[in-house]
Amino acid sequence: MTPERRASVDVSGLPDITFGHRNLVWWGTTAFMAIEGTTLAMCAATYLYLRRNFGALPPERVAVPGLTAANAEVGLMLLSFVPIVLLRKAAQRKELNAVRILLLVATVFGAAFAVLRWFELMALHVRWDANAYGSSAWLVLIVHGTLLVAEVGELLVFSLIGWTGRWEEKHFPDACDLGFYWFFMVLSWLPLYAMVFLLPRVM
Amino acid sequence: MASTEPRISAEHDDAAHLARVEATWTDAPGLWGWLTTVDHKRIGKRYIATALTFFLLAGLEALAMRVQLARPQNGFLGPDKYNQFFTMHGTTMMFLFAVPVMTAWGLYLVPQMIGTRNLAFPRLNAYGYWVYLIGACFIYVMFLLNTGTDVGWFAYVPLAGPQFSPGKRVDVWAQMVTFTEIAALIGAVELIVTIFKQRAPGMSLNRMPLYVWSMLVVAFMIVFAMPAVAVASTFLLAMDRLVGTQFFNPAEGGDPLLWQHMFWFFGHPEVYIIFIPGLGFVSSIIATFSRRPVFGYVAMVLALIATAFVGFGLWVHHMFATPIPQLGQSFFTAASTMIAIPSGVQIFCWIATLWLGKPVFRTPLLYALGFIVIFVIGGLTGVMIASVPFDLQVHDTYFIVAHFHYVLIGGAVFPLLGAITYWFPKVTGRLASERLGKVAFWMIFTGMHVTFFPMHFLGLMGMTRRVYTYPTSVGWGGLNLLSTTGAFIIAGGVMVFLANLATSWRRGLPAGADPWGADTLEWGIASPPPPWNHALIPIVQGRAGLWSRTADAPVVTGLDEGRREVLVTTLMDAEPDNRQESPGPTIIPLLVALATGFMLILLVFTFQAVWIGAIPLGLALFAWAWPRHPEDAWTGHREAAP
Numbered sequence: 001m002t003p004e005r006r007a008s009v010d011v012s013g014l015p016d017i018t019f020g021h022r023n024l025v026w027w028g029t030t031a032f033m034a035i036e037g038t039t040l041a042m043c044a045a046t047y048l049y050l051r052r053n054f055g056a057l058p059p060e061r062v063a064v065p066g067l068t069a070a071n072a073e074v075g076l077m078l079l080s081f082v083p084i085v086l087l088r089k090a091a092q093r094k095e096l097n098a099v100r101i102l103l104l105v106a107t108v109f110g111a112a113f114a115v116l117r118w119f120e121l122m123a124l125h126v127r128w129d130a131n132a133y134g135s136s137a138w139l140v141l142i143v144h145g146t147l148l149v150a151e152v153g154e155l156l157v158f159s160l161i162g163w164t165g166r167w168e169e170k171h172f173p174d175a176c177d178l179g180f181y182w183f184f185m186v187l188s189w190l191p192l193y194a195m196v197f198l199l200p201r202v203m
Numbered sequence: 204m205a206s207t208e209p210r211i212s213a214e215h216d217d218a219a220h221l222a223r224v225e226a227t228w229t230d231a232p233g234l235w236g237w238l239t240t241v242d243h244k245r246i247g248k249r250y251i252a253t254a255l256t257f258f259l260l261a262g263l264e265a266l267a268m269r270v271q272l273a274r275p276q277n278g279f280l281g282p283d284k285y286n287q288f289f290t291m292h293g294t295t296m297m298f299l300f301a302v303p304v305m306t307a308w309g310l311y312l313v314p315q316m317i318g319t320r321n322l323a324f325p326r327l328n329a330y331g332y333w334v335y336l337i338g339a340c341f342i343y344v345m346f347l348l349n350t351g352t353d354v355g356w357f358a359y360v361p362l363a364g365p366q367f368s369p370g371k372r373v374d375v376w377a378q379m380v381t382f383t384e385i386a387a388l389i390g391a392v393e394l395i396v397t398i399f400k401q402r403a404p405g406m407s408l409n410r411m412p413l414y415v416w417s418m419l420v421v422a423f424m425i426v427f428a429m430p431a432v433a434v435a436s437t438f439l440l441a442m443d444r445l446v447g448t449q450f451f452n453p454a455e456g457g458d459p460l461l462w463q464h465m466f467w468f469f470g471h472p473e474v475y476i477i478f479i480p481g482l483g484f485v486s487s488i489i490a491t492f493s494r495r496p497v498f499g500y501v502a503m504v505l506a507l508i509a510t511a512f513v514g515f516g517l518w519v520h521h522m523f524a525t526p527i528p529q530l531g532q533s534f535f536t537a538a539s540t541m542i543a544i545p546s547g548v549q550i551f552c553w554i555a556t557l558w559l560g561k562p563v564f565r566t567p568l569l570y571a572l573g574f575i576v577i578f579v580i581g582g583l584t585g586v587m588i589a590s591v592p593f594d595l596q597v598h599d600t601y602f603i604v605a606h607f608h609y610v611l612i613g614g615a616v617f618p619l620l621g622a623i624t625y626w627f628p629k630v631t632g633r634l635a636s637e638r639l640g641k642v643a644f645w646m647i648f649t650g651m652h653v654t655f656f657p658m659h660f661l662g663l664m665g666m667t668r669r670v671y672t673y674p675t676s677v678g679w680g681g682l683n684l685l686s687t688t689g690a691f692i693i694a695g696g697v698m699v700f701l702a703n704l705a706t707s708w709r710r711g712l713p714a715g716a717d718p719w720g721a722d723t724l725e726w727g728i729a730s731p732p733p734p735w736n737h738a739l740i741p742i743v744q745g746r747a748g749l750w751s752r753t754a755d756a757p758v759v760t761g762l763d764e765g766r767r768e769v770l771v772t773t774l775m776d777a778e779p780d781n782r783q784e785s786p787g788p789t790i791i792p793l794l795v796a797l798a799t800g801f802m803l804i805l806l807v808f809t810f811q812a813v814w815i816g817a818i819p820l821g822l823a824l825f826a827w828a829w830p831r832h833p834e835d836a837w838t839g840h841r842e843a844a845p
Contacts, residue, residue: 009404009742011770011779012761018781024323024396024771031392031426039430046439046450046461053456096837129447132456138448139438153821157828166830167837170784 019092023173026180033184036147040188043143044195047136057200058126059133066123070197073116077186080109088179091172099175100162106182107159110152117145124196137196144192147185154178221738223764228320228735230788239788241325242734246332247311248630253336254304260343261295262697264288266690269654273687275675285671286353287372291346293356294376297473298383299339301615305480306390306425308622309418311630313394315725315732316412318403318741320769321785323396326792326827331389333796338382341804345375352376355669357470358440360451360462365444374444374807380436381803384429391425394418401769402777403724404759405743412723412748413490413503417483420507421476424514428472435465446810460525467518475514477611478578479507481618482549485571488618488625489553491721492568493560496747499552506545506552513542523594532591539589546582550575565719566640570621573648574613581609584659599669602662608655620647620700627704628718632730633711639703646696653689657682722750740770743777795823 020026051057058064083105090098121141126134158175161167230236230245240246268288271280280288314322322328345351352372354363363373398419402411411419439450440462449455451462490497497503519527519535527535553575562568584606588594597603627635661682666673673679717726727749728736740759745751759779762768767785772778802816830836 007755007757008739008760009757009779010761011759011782012763014761014770014779014781016763016768016782016784018771018783021774022771022781024400024783027396027400028324028327028392031395034426035388035392035430038427039434042431042434042465043438046434046465049461049464050450050456050458053453053458059456094837094839096839128442129449130455132449132452132458135442135448135450135457139442139450143434143438153824154828157825161828161830165836166833168830168832168835169837171830171837 017169017173019173019176023177025173026177029177029181033181037184037188040140040144040192043136043140044192047140047195050132050136054133057133057203059131062130062133063125064200065120065125065137065197067197069116069119069123070193073113073120074190074193076109076112076116077189080106080182080186083109084179084182088176091175091179094169094172096162096167099172100159100167103155103159103162103175103178106178107152107155110148110155114145114148114152117141117148120197140192140196144189147188151178151181151185217738220760220764224735224738225733227764227767228733230734236788238793239790241321241329241786241788241792243310243314243322243325243328244732244734244736246329247307250307250310250332250335251304253332253339254300254307257295257299257339258304259697261292261300262694264292264295266694268292269687269690271671272673272683274684275677275680276672280671282671283353286669287346287351289669290352290355290376291342294342294352294379296611297356297477298379299335299342301477301611302383302387302425302473303335304619305421305477305615306387306394308484308619308626309394309421309480310390312626312725313397313415313418314401315728315736316415316723317398317401317406318724318737318743319397319401320735320737320740321767322393323401323769324393324786326786326789327389328393330792330796331386331393333793334382334389334799335386337796337800338379338386338803341382341800342375342379345371350375357466358436358462359466360440360443360459363440363462364451364459365447371807374441377436377441377444378803378807380432382800384433384437385799387425388429391422391429394422395426398422399774400771402772403737403741403743404770404772404777404779407776408774409501410743410746413486413497413500413507414480414483414723416504416507417479417486420511421479424472424476424479424511427515428469428476430469431465432469435462435469439465441806445806460522463522463525464518467521468515471518471521472511472514474607474610474614475510478614478618479510481574481615482507484618484622484625485553485574487721487723488567488571488621489556491625491719492563492565492571493556494563494720495556495560496722496750497552498555498559499548500746502548503552506548509545510542513538513545517542520589520594523591524598536589536591540586543582543586546578550579566635566637566644567621567625569641569644569648570617570624573644574617574621577609577613577617577648577651579613581606581611581613585610597662599667600662601658601666601668604668605655605658605662608658612651612655617647620644623704625719626725627707628714629725629728629730629732631708631711632714633707633709634714634718635707635711636703639699639706643696643700643703646699647693648696650689650692650694650696653692654686655689657686657689661686717749722748724748727752791823791827795820795827798823 083102087102087106090102124137128135128138155178161171230240230242267280271277271285310322310328350372352375354368354373358373358376361367398415442448443450449457451457451459486497516538517535519531520539588597588606624635624640661679664679666679714730716729724741742757742759744753744756759770762770762782767787768782769785770779771781771783773780798819802812802820805812805816
């Protein structure tokens with residue numbers, strides 16, 4: 001029923017660019033973090049479940065994972081919070097110059113994580129097909145590694161948009177959400193790092 | 204400076220407004236419009252039609268199996284074909300029909316029901332459908348090429364592992380799971396965000412229709428259940444088969460039971476993912492045809508949420524025949540029995556609704572009542588097999604086959620057929636024949652019992668599931684013949700059901716906006732609904748939707764009519780908060796889906812697909828993200844719209 005004249009609520013004055021939980025993309029990002037978080041939890045469950053089949057961790061004739069690359073990555077990850085916090089603030093203030101510079105900085109950090117992930121795989125000292133321990137350690141590193149690669153890809157695209165003059169106002173909340181996702185990517189890695197690289201040293 | 208508060212104004216020019224909305228929201232005509240649309244209704248309809256096509260295929264496979272089992276030592280299907288048929292039947296019903304069709308109805312209905320113009324991420328929704336279609340077609344093409352999976356719909360290792368299932372049959376199945384999980388997870392994200400943030404003003408959480416609650420609960424279940432099977436099939440099973448990982452190989456520290464845990468951690472919630480939307484359908488139908496709101500709204504919502512929580516604590520009851528610690532058995536028995544409580548609450552609320560209302564026995568209500576009868580029988584046998592000693596006796600027998608068909612046909616198919624009958628006038632603008640509808644209902648209802656009730660006895664007599672034949676001496680012939688007869692009665696009923704829809708679609712009486720006098724908001728829109736759904740976003744005045752709407756009900760104005768835009772509201776109280784651009788039609792979701800399909804299908808054959816497939820996929824995703832309107836570039840001086 002649409003009578004010609006009736007009371008209405010005029011929403012034309014409401015903003016059309018919003019940040020955080022007021023923005024639909026933030027909710028989409030959060031939902032995908034829930035999915036990916038569950039996926040990582042399943043990988044960790046696989047690792048711990050299969051660990052019961054081995055008398056010791058790592059199994060006999062397999063060296064403990066090397067720590068150099070893993071520690072370097074964790075250190076860099078924690079350091080990366082600085083540019084990411086700055087990126088989020090610059091995006092909220094809609095400062096394009098600062099945003100695109102910080103996007104590049106974040107891309108460099110992300111690429112460094114991806115390269116270090118390769119060295120971490122080598123530092124496991126076991127192939128994926130050697131035994132179930134190797135399979136599950138590779139699983140955890142690779143599945144989390146897909147998050148890294150996807151984030152680097154996304155950062156590259158947004159950097160390109162920022163540096164080619166095609167940046168639109170709606171991209172500021174997106175840049176802010178990239179930073180939000182970054183926190184998830186790093187914080188989800190810390191328990192996995194402890195499980196794969198530290199646990200075999202204490203068990 | 205623009206105000207951030209909604210203003211109340213008194214006048215609105217409806218005709219000019221409608222013309223502008225129509226110009227903005229109408230798709231391009233013809234095939235291009237069909238391929239590029241991001242309208243949730245067009246995508247929802249094709250999703251439903253595709254899922255129903257697979258329902259028919261799975262039904263034909265079931266008929267073939269029933270013909271094979273109709274008499275002892277039959278030769279209609281050999282053992283290998285029979286293995287492929289029962290695997291494809293279960294796989295199709297669970298992965299290609301049940302979950303997609305339930306999600307699809309949600310994607311079709313929810314935006315209309317909550318008073319918004321489209322889903323939160325329309326292009327992602329289009330992508331989800333195309334991915335599902337490609338994955339579903341892939342497994343069927345392989346089936347026609349005699350590469351149909353033959354290890355059962357839950358693909359237990361070691362049978363499904365590289366040692367006992369060489370060739371590509373299992374790999375195809377594992378990758379089909381990947382396709383359908385992507386689609387289901389996308390559907391879930393769409394529903395969660397749309398329901399949370401795009402409800403019409405006034406539709407606070409405690410005023411949401413029960414159907415929308417059911418889809419919200421299901422969406423959360425999908426988010427937390429589906430990753431388990433995605434990890435298990437895509438990473439563990441497929442990689443054991445493709446690159447020699449050792450997840451399930453006991454000789455190298457692997458564990459076949461890991462598969463069962465991972466699969467059923469998804470598989471049991473899957474049952475609720477299929478039937479909770481059915482509960483939403485039943486609530487809608489019973490309210491409309493009892494002429495009153497569902498009794499016990501709060502209890503109903505809490506029961507839905509409780510079912511979802513408890514549903515995650517039951518998976519081990521599928522594994523009672525494996526070495527599970529006794530404490531674990533007791534826990535999962537208790538949880539499996541406990542699920543009867545929220546189910547019972549809902550059944551009693553529906554009975555109270557009917558009791559207190561003035562029921563009108565139209566076809567949709569018959570399906571809702573049929574659901575109650577069949578589902579209660581399935582639920583009772585469910586309580587029986589929650590008990591470990593009894594379960595061990597009937598494990599893997601036809602008693603289980605009977606139980607889960609009662610639960611799934613009762614819990615999902617009957618509500619679904621009721622929903623199709625109920626919303627048919629909305630989707631098509633035509634009324635279906637009541638007479639044919641009732642004939643179909645009684646045929647399917649009767650056929651269901653004739654087919655599946657004897658299976659309880661066959662199971663107790665010792666007939667195990669998945670046997671392709673049996674000797675005359677065991678005496679199962681009579682009951683099997685009866686069961687086969689029932690299957691053909693169901694098939695006849697489905698034919699009548701479809702014939703009714705086909706003829707009514709062309710020749711049915713015009714339905715008008717609200718032929719049933721229903722309460723939810725979609726009935727306030729023309730039938731079939733226009734691309735923009737509600738011409739003016741309604742303001743919801745009460746839980747009963749249209750029933751609580753006054754003649755001078757206020758509406759929302761001020762959404763930009765020159766671009767696709769949706770109103771975003773607050774999570775709890777649905778107060779207007781901001782406006783957001785809604786993406787328009789584009790071919791890119793289809794291109795990204797094709798690139799995804801290329802990579803995943805190639806991955807069945809070689810791990811190099813990861814690198815090869817990344818190139819087209821990366822390019823397609825780049826095209827998705829790349830802004831195509833340089834004139835919209837940020838100059839740093841733009842103010843918010845006045």
